[in-house]
Amino acid sequence: MALEQQGQPEEALLHYDSAIALMPELARAHFNRGTILLDRGDAQEALAAFTKAVQYKPDSAGAHFNLGAAYARLDRDEAAVSAYRQALALKPDFAEAEMALGAALEEQGHDQEAIKSYRRVLEIEPGYAEAQDKLAYLLMRLDQFDEAAACFRQILVRDPHNVNALNSLGLLLNIKGQFHEAVSQYRLAVKLKPDFLAAHGNLGNVLMDLHQFGDAAASYHRVLELNPDSADAYNNIGSAFKDLGDLGKALVSYRKAMTLRPELAVAHSNLLMVQNYLSEQPPEELFEEARRFGETVARLAPPFEPLHNSPMPDRCLRVGFVSADLSAHPVGYFVESILAALSAGTAGRLELFAYSNSSQSDEVTERIKSHLRGWHPVHDRSDASLVQQIRDDRIDILIDLSGHTGGNRLPVFAARPAPVQISWLGYFATTGVAAIDYLIADPWTLPAHLEGQFTEKILRLPQTRLCFTAPTLDLGTAALPALANGYITFACFNALPKMNDAVVALWARILHAVPGSRLHLMASQLNEASNRQTTLERFTAHGIEPARLLIQGPVPRAKYLQTYHRVDIALDPFPYTGGTTTVEALWMGVPVLTLEGNTFLSRQGVGLLMNAGLPEWVATDADDYVKRAVAHAGDLQRLSVLRAGLRSQVLASPIFDAPRFARHFEIALRDVWHKWCGQNTSQFSAPPHIEEARNGKI
Numbered sequence: 048m049a050l051e052q053q054g055q056p057e058e059a060l061l062h063y064d065s066a067i068a069l070m071p072e073l074a075r076a077h078f079n080r081g082t083i084l085l086d087r088g089d090a091q092e093a094l095a096a097f098t099k100a101v102q103y104k105p106d107s108a109g110a111h112f113n114l115g116a117a118y119a120r121l122d123r124d125e126a127a128v129s130a131y132r133q134a135l136a137l138k139p140d141f142a143e144a145e146m147a148l149g150a151a152l153e154e155q156g157h158d159q160e161a162i163k164s165y166r167r168v169l170e171i172e173p174g175y176a177e178a179q180d181k182l183a184y185l186l187m188r189l190d191q192f193d194e195a196a197a198c199f200r201q202i203l204v205r206d207p208h209n210v211n212a213l214n215s216l217g218l219l220l221n222i223k224g225q226f227h228e229a230v231s232q233y234r235l236a237v238k239l240k241p242d243f244l245a246a247h248g249n250l251g252n253v254l255m256d257l258h259q260f261g262d263a264a265a266s267y268h269r270v271l272e273l274n275p276d277s278a279d280a281y282n283n284i285g286s287a288f289k290d291l292g293d294l295g296k297a298l299v300s301y302r303k304a305m306t307l308r309p310e311l312a313v314a315h316s317n318l319l320m321v322q323n324y325l326s327e328q329p330p331e332e333l334f335e336e337a338r339r340f341g342e343t344v345a346r347l348a349p350p351f352e353p354l355h356n357s358p359m360p361d362r363c364l365r366v367g368f369v370s371a372d373l374s375a376h377p378v379g380y381f382v383e384s385i386l387a388a389l390s391a392g393t394a395g396r397l398e399l400f401a402y403s404n405s406s407q408s409d410e411v412t413e414r415i416k417s418h419l420r421g422w423h424p425v426h427d428r429s430d431a432s433l434v435q436q437i438r439d440d441r442i443d444i445l446i447d448l449s450g451h452t453g454g455n456r457l458p459v460f461a462a463r464p465a466p467v468q469i470s471w472l473g474y475f476a477t478t479g480v481a482a483i484d485y486l487i488a489d490p491w492t493l494p495a496h497l498e499g500q501f502t503e504k505i506l507r508l509p510q511t512r513l514c515f516t517a518p519t520l521d522l523g524t525a526a527l528p529a530l531a532n533g534y535i536t537f538a539c540f541n542a543l544p545k546m547n548d549a550v551v552a553l554w555a556r557i558l559h560a561v562p563g564s565r566l567h568l569m570a571s572q573l574n575e576a577s578n579r580q581t582t583l584e585r586f587t588a589h590g591i592e593p594a595r596l597l598i599q600g601p602v603p604r605a606k607y608l609q610t611y612h613r614v615d616i617a618l619d620p621f622p623y624t625g626g627t628t629t630v631e632a633l634w635m636g637v638p639v640l641t642l643e644g645n646t647f648l649s650r651q652g653v654g655l656l657m658n659a660g661l662p663e664w665v666a667t668d669a670d671d672y673v674k675r676a677v678a679h680a681g682d683l684q685r686l687s688v689l690r691a692g693l694r695s696q697v698l699a700s701p702i703f704d705a706p707r708f709a710r711h712f713e714i715a716l717r718d719v720w721h722k723w724c725g726q727n728t729s730q731f732s733a734p735p736h737i738e739e740a741r742n743g744k745i
Contacts, residue, residue, distance in 0.1 A: 074104035081113055090120035108138035112147065119151055127151045142171040146178055153181070158189055176205065183215065190406060190424060192219050210236045214246045221253045222406045229253045237269075244273055251283055258574035258600065260290040278308035282317060289321055289544055290572045292581060297321050310347050312458050315340045316451035323476060323648055324623050326549040330500050330646050337451075337479030341502060344461040345481060349431040356443050356466050358724040364397050366716065367442040367465065370473065371404035371426070371454025375604070377627035378448050378473045379411045384516035388709035390418035397713060400440055402433065404454045430458045437464035444716055447483065450474020457483075467723050470503060471512070475626075475648035477501040485719055487512050491654035493647050500646065506715055510701040511658045513651075514708035515630040517698065520605050524636035524694055525612035527687040534563040535680040538614040538637075540607065540628050543572035543582070545620040553669055554618060555589030557676045564680065567597040567614060569607070574600030611635035615686060616679055622649035629655050633697045636690040640664050640679065642672045658701045 066076040081096030097114035104110055115130030131148035135141055149164030162185060168178035183198030199216040202209055217232035233250035237243050251266030267284035270277055285300030298321055304314035319336055322328050368386075372378035389397060400421040403412075416422050421440060425433050433456060437445060445465035449455035452473050460468050463482045470478050471487040478486075479502055486503035489512040498505050529535050537557065539546070546568075558564055566586075572578050583593045602610070608631060611617075617632040619625050619641035625632075629639045629652055641652030643665055656664050664679075666672035679686060697703060 072103045074100045074107065074110065077103065078107070078110055078113065081117065085113065085117055085120065090117050093117045094121065106137060108134045108141055108144065111137065112141065112144045115144070115147060115151070119147065119154075124151050124155045128155070140171050142168050142175060142178075145171065146175065146181075149178070149181065153185060158185060161185060162189075174205065176202075179205070180212075183212070187215060187219060188427070190427075192222055192406075195219055196223070208239055210240045210243055210246065213239075214243070214249060217246070217249055217253070221249070221256065224407070226253050226257050230257070242273055244270055244277075247273070248280065248283065251287070255283075255287065255290070258290075258571045260287050260572065260575050261577060263287045264291065276307055278304040278311050278314065281307065282311065282314040285314070285317060285321075289317075290578075291575065292543060292572065292578055294321055294324060294544065309343065312340070312344055313455075315343065316455055316457065317453075319451045319476070319479075321544070324544045324547060326547045326622055328622075334477060334479075334500050334502075337477045338502060339479070340451075340457075341461070341479035341481050344458040348458065348461040348463075348482075349434060351434060351438065351462060351464070354438070354463070354466055356441060360721045360724045361717075363395055364443045364716065364720055365400065365420075365441055366397055367400040367402060367437060367440065367445045368448055369402045369404065369425075369445065369456050369459065370448035372448065372452075372473065373401060373403050373412055373415050374405065374407060375409050375411045379415065380516050380627060381472060381513055382448065382516075383411060383415055384705035385514055385708055385712065386415055386418040388705040389713065392706065392709055393713055397716070400442060402437065402456070404449075404456055425456070426454075430456070430462065433459050434462045434464040443467065444469065444720065446471055447478065448473045450476065450478055467719050469506065469719070475651055476646070477503060487715070488647065489654055491657045492650045497645070497647060506719060508708075508711045508715060510711070511654055511708070513626065513630075513655065513702060514705050515627075515634075515702055516705070517634065517703055518604075518608065518631075520608065522605065522608055522635075524690065527615060527683060527690050528613050529615045529680075529683055530687060534565060535561055535615045536565045536567055536613060537561075537616050537618050537676070537680075538567040538569075538611075539618045539620060539625075540569040540610070540632075541620050541623075541625045543568075543570040543578060545623040545625075546582075547620075548585075550620045551585050552589060553672060555586055555591050556673050557618070558586075558591050558595060560673060560677045561680045565595050565597060566591075566618075567599075567610075569599050569601070569610065571601040573598055608635055611637045616640060616676065618676070619652045622646060624649055624652040626651055626655070630697075630702060633659055633661075634694055636693045638664050638679070638686075638689060638693065640666065640672065640676055642666045642669070655702055659697045660700060 066073055077096050077100040081093045081100060084093035084096060094117040097110060097117050100110040101114055111130050111134035115127040115134065118127035118130055128148060128151045131144050131151060134144040145164050145168045149161045152164060153161035162182065165178045165182035168175050179198055179202050183195050183202060186195035186198060196216060196219045199212045202212040213232045213236040217229040220229035220232065230250065230253055233246050236246040237250065247266050247269045251263045254263035254266060264284055264287035267280050267287060270280040281300045281304035285297045288300060289297040298318060301314045301318040304311055319340065322333055322336065370378055386399060389399060398420040399418065401419050402423050402425045404426050406426050423436060442465040444467045447460055447470045450470055450473050457478055457480055460480050461482050468483045469485045469487060470483050477500060481502055483503050485506040486501055487506050487508060489508050489510060492512060493505055554566060558566060579598050582598055583596060586596055587593065611632060614637050617637050617639040619629060619639050621642045622644050624641055632639050638661060639656065641656055641664065643653050644650055653665050666675050701707065
């Protein structure tokens with residue numbers, strides 16, 4: 048041992064070999080020999096030495112521990128676990144063995160057992176840094192956010208300058224919605240380590256959540272200074288530019304990200320989203336861009352064996368929904384009542400599953416969960432892993448609720464994890480993914496002559512493709528504000544990128560044509576001072592005085608809805624028309640004026656207003672839009688009467704009738720399932736409730 052301690056391990060090894068030759072059962076010599084061999088990377092010989100040490104001294108906890116270490120070095124985790132457990136049986140307070148056991152269990156995927164081991168280490172030695180670190184990161188990976196955050200805080204008590212812990216705590220705080228505290232952690236991390244790429248990027252992300260888009264862009268720019276080839280940073284700064292209103296720079300940034308990493312599907316999706324905001328974007332070009340996206344994800348899709356779903360036409364179907372927005376989000380607001388109606392009305396016919404691509408949840412999430420057979424958080428799952436999960440769940444019909452919006456998992460659909468795949472709800476254009484068979488529409492939003500803009504076949508519901516969940520807030524409507532104000536207040540509470548130059552020009556015409564009228568704008572992007580100033584300047588360029596504009600950033604939902612008490616008429620932007628904002632305005636008694644377009648996206652306002660019984664609020668062209676705005680604004684009596692009864696009118700309409708929508712939805716799913724089964728719908732006997740609905744009896 049003296050030679051070993053003097054830094055002469057090879058000479059020591061020769062002495063141990065000599066000792067073993069003279070006394071083969073000398074456990075200490077085998078043990079020390081194994082330690083040297085393991086240190087120099089000869090795990091196989093070390094294993095043989097520790098095996099001998101254990102053989103000759105079975106009560107040595109250290110020998111069992113080192114035997115486990117040799118097994119672990121050889122990736123024989125099960126044997127390592129057994130050896131560590133034996134060491135702990137001999138010495139229960141052996142912190143190093145408990146630590147190693149936890150690591151081996153984690154390597155095997157036994158996460159809960161690993162957590163117990165790490166906690167036990169900290170009971171034995173409360174300051175054991177490695178155990179704190181391993182426990183914190185494991186809890187974080189398992190979405191046990193509160194406990195993980197507590198662990199990182201303990202690490203920072205021990206080591207206040209631990210930039211990795213600061214960054215990880217920031218991530219957890221961001222997930223929990225504690226954005227300002229997250230910013231503090233990231234700012235300290237980059238102060239301590241100015242070249243900390245991940246912290247700069249994460250700081251940008253949380254600043255985006257806080258609607259501080261200029262500061263977010265600065266953070267992403269810093270990432271690009273440190274790493275000019277970061278495709279993720281170009282994608283992120285593109286999103287910041289979009290929310291700053293610079294769609295040109297956004298498009299350039301997304302294309303740069305795609306050049307650097309062609310397989311970065313999120314950048315391509317973001318590019319497609321921004322193109323939807325452009326009034327001059329030809330539908331044919333948007334279609335071709337989407338088709339290129341589809342070709343890319345198809346080429347990169349992981350290969351899987353053929354599906355083996357049973358082709359029985361009338362059996363219970365397993366239906367899966369994929370979304371990042373099953374929460375207090377427009378998608379969540381639309382889908383909640385539909386899922387409730389499907390769950391209540393389709394027992395034995397449909398089983399509902401959700402794959403949530405988000406780490407955040409809220410009250411809406413919990414209510415949605417209660418209507419489902421299965422719920423899988425998948426935000427940290429790879430595409431291949433998610434495909435396998437969907438296949439394991441034997442999903443028959445898989446429904447994308449995102450399209451190219453944020454958090455989508457379209458590459459998963461390219462691998463076809465389900466026999467029938469559908470896009471619905473969250474997006475109003477083609478996905479471009481050939482493996483998505485259908486897109487759900489209705490007669491108003493997608494006339495037959497527009498079908499050439501889609502790679503999907505069109506599956507039309509008879510009335511509406513959208514059905515909203517009425518807010519649970521105790522909030523009534525108010526009298527027409529123009530009666531007290533003496534002037535008309537127009538408003539738009541849609542996202543600012545929808546307000547393109549053509550929209551501004553047309554709304555300015557309306558303000559000129561309706562003397563004294565005001566325009567109230569609210570959007571998350573208007574939290575940014577530069578956006579507020581730019582918006583004023585855009586209208587000033589058309590001769591509209593700043594005093595006629597009321598511009599504000601986002602507010603909580605209850606206050607946002609109450610703001611409609613101050614609005615007489617809502618104006619729908621184009622070509623990216625409103626969805627949630629339109630339905631919420633109607634629910635608050637405020638009519639919405641929309642402009643009929645020549646794309647699916649630009650006709651969603653048409654679908655909502657026609658189903659709400661308001662055809663006179665649909666304009667056919669720009670001149671008609673101005674004409675109708677002036678006419679409606681000039682008839683306060685009629686506006687007042689409409690406002691008083693509008694909530695009751697829309698609540699009785701198809702866009703709030705979830706049970707009826709659910710029946711139509713189920714029929715559509717069953718019909719496409721029959722097609723997949725290779726049967727014509729006229730060749731089978733459908734359940735009575737479906738047959739009655741087909742015949743118009745329900």
